[in-house]
Structure formats: structure tokens, C-alpha cells
Amino acid sequence: MIAELSYWQETAIRVGAGLGAVLLVAGTLVYVHLFKMVSFMQSRLGPMEAGPYGSLQLLAEVGKHLQKEDIFPRKADRFVFAAAPFVVLASTFLLVVVVPGGPDAWFVNNDVGIYLAMAVSSVSVIGILMAGWGSANKYSLLGGLRATGQLIAYELPLILAVVGVVIQAGTMNMQGIVFAQAEGEIFGWGGIGNPYILTQGVAFLIFLIAMQAELTQSPFDMPIAESELVSGYMTEYSGMRFLMFFIGEFATAGVFSAVAAVLFLGGWYIPGIDPTDNIMNVLGPLVMFAKIVILTFLVFWVRFTFPRFREDQLQRLAWKFLIPLSLANIVVTAIFKVWI
């Protein structure tokens, strides 16, 4: 069916679906987790006025921010200051391209899939550093530098945790990783395939911790620590530009969770249904959506439960614990792969 369309028609459909997926996931995460889950954790109701149970609250917020004045501080580096939100959101969209939702429901089916994702995930660091530097504000500068130090430190455990999955699957293609899990066997029993969380449990934990740090969510929220840096690199941003960082944060949380779901939770396949069946193009995205919501629930549960790490504790955890552990994971996985 897809082969009949020209490249441009096909790409237009994929881009539309990608745009819808990113915004839908980000909106859902803001409502379900930030507005409601957190409110219930803190024994309050959360937004209730806009729409049924406050479900249109986010639209109301966007409407409010659209009408806010766009303030450029006089001393700011205007170009860098203005460009930073573009870079941050573009990096989210570059990351989403590798996430597959079904046998034909993918954005880009590239043989270096996960490698591409790891490469573009560092682009957001540049955006954050631009925001911190361009604001010409001491809080922003410190926040931007802290964010850079944190993001490059946790980039490594993230990448090295993925290597274990690549060794097991024998491919870097995201679709290939899903098929390898769907067709995998646990000690000769292939009933539910082999979601790599079972054999790569250590890598999954490392990935989740590093993901939390990459998203600068508490307990790794040193860069935007509100009690010392006001709002870190976002301090000088107001109105719509601030909302862009905000949407980018939640969209990236969704996309990273989607990558984790593909790598460790089996992606879009359903045990018992042939993964090449056309029905999976409809059911697959729904399965992915459910897994994204579950994984981001963990992220926000941790975020609203644990107190903040100190900067030195944070760097120590990455360099002295997570990186050696992930290297050990690679070695053990490789030995098992070759010998068994």
C-alpha cells in the first residue's frame, strides 16, 4: 500500500503523524502526570475548571502564554537568546524519527537507528548552553553550565547501556531490535518473545537513571534548582518562549521513554500476534503509547519523590558508578553472546 505513494507524499504523511505523536504525547504527559498524578500525590485535586476534570487546562495555558509579552533583556545576546528554543525543540523532533510504531508505521527505517538517536540527543545540550549564555544573566549562565556538565556526564551511561541491547539484537535498526525481541526465546520458550528488560535488566536501570538526568528531572534538577538559581537557564525567558522549553521538556520525556520502550520493553509487538500482520500498524502505536505513559509515570514518580542531588554527588554517581557498571554490563553481555 505504502509503495504506491511517492517519496514526498509518504514523507508528508510521516511528518504529519510525527507532529501529531509528539504533541499528543506531550499534552497527555502534562495533563496525566504533571497536573493530575502530582496533585493526587499531594492530596489535592489539581485543575478542575477548564473542561471535564480540567482536561483542557493545557490549552488554556497555551492561550495565556500566547498573549504574554515577549521580553528580550537589554543585555542579552539577541540572536543566541532567540535561537535557543528552536534548537531545543528541533533536537526533540530529530530524536523522534527513529521510534517505530508498527511494521510499516515508522518515521525513518534507518540501519543505524539507535546510533542516530544517541547522536542527536546531544543537540539539546547546545540549545541549553545557548539559552544560558545568551541570557546574560548570572543564574542562567550557572544553570546552563551545570546542565552541560550533567548532560555530558550522563550521556555516556546512556550510550553504553544501549550497547548491551545492540549486542543482543545484533542490529542497530530500531525495527530490527523490535523483531529480535518478538522472535526471541527465553530458555527455548518463545511465548512472549524476549523483552530485553529480562536479560538486560542492569542496562535498563542504567538507562532509566541516565534518562532522568538527561531530562534534568529531579533528583537531577541541579541546572534549574529553583531554590538557588531561580529557574536556571530559563530564568530570562517569558511567555511563549518559556512555554517552548516547557513543551520541549515533556515531549523529550515522552520520546526518551519511547526509545526505552523499544529497547527494553519490546516496542510495539504484542505476544501471540504475527509482528508483520497489517493489524499491528493500528495496534502497535497504541501499545507504544501505553508503554510511554507507564515509563514516564516512573520518571515523574521519582521526580516528585526524591530530594535533589548535590552537584558533586551527581557527577560522582555518573563517573564512578554508572560508567564502570555499564562497561561491565557490555563485557558480561558479550561473553554470554559468544559462548551461549
Place this chain on the structure above:
Amino acid sequence: MSDFLRSYLTVGIFGLVGVALVAAFLGLGRILRPSNPTEQKLETYESGVDPTGDMWSQANIRYYVFALLFVMFDVEAVFIFPWAARLEAYGMFGLIEMAIFIYILLLGLLYAWRKGMLRWV
């Protein structure tokens, strides 16, 4: 154009869509929002008091060594990934080669550790 290059074209298009989305939101806001800059409003925020000194003040970048280490490990990841994807084909030879590679890498990390580079003083 081959499928391989076309997939990168799609990646580029997705990046442009991200930029276009921000531009659309900011453009829409331009029609709706007021613009009334005053002297105080454009001042740099510094907890409500008049800002002092140079905004691009000198900050002690303690983790410049971390940045060097990061480059080292990142380059190493470039070598590890192709090996990981083809491990079954390489078998024992690949395993021993990579064990030596990771051993040397760990020595580097241990050296930095012993030299106190990983300590945030």
C-alpha cells in the same frame, strides 16, 4: 537517491518541522501579544535588586576535565557500536579484541580517578 540517503533527508525534514513549530507558535503570539518595553522590564533579573557587575562573569568551569574525558569515551562509543552489532560474526576474536580495548579504556578512567580528576573540589 538511494533509500539510505532519503532516510537522512527525512531526518532533516523532521528537524525543520521542529523549527517551524516554534516559529508558528511565536508568529501566532506576535499577533496576540502586547509590546510595551520599559527600562525596568528589560533589566536583567537578579532577585529583584539592581544587577551588579558583568553578566558574563567568570565562572569556574570545574568539569573541563570531565569534558575531555567525555570526548574520549564518546569516540570510544563510535568504535564499540559497530563491533556490538557484528559480534556474532566476529566471535571469540572480536570478544578478545574488545576486552583489550575496554581494559585500556578502564585504565584511562582509573588513572583520572587516582589523579583526583573525578573529584568535585
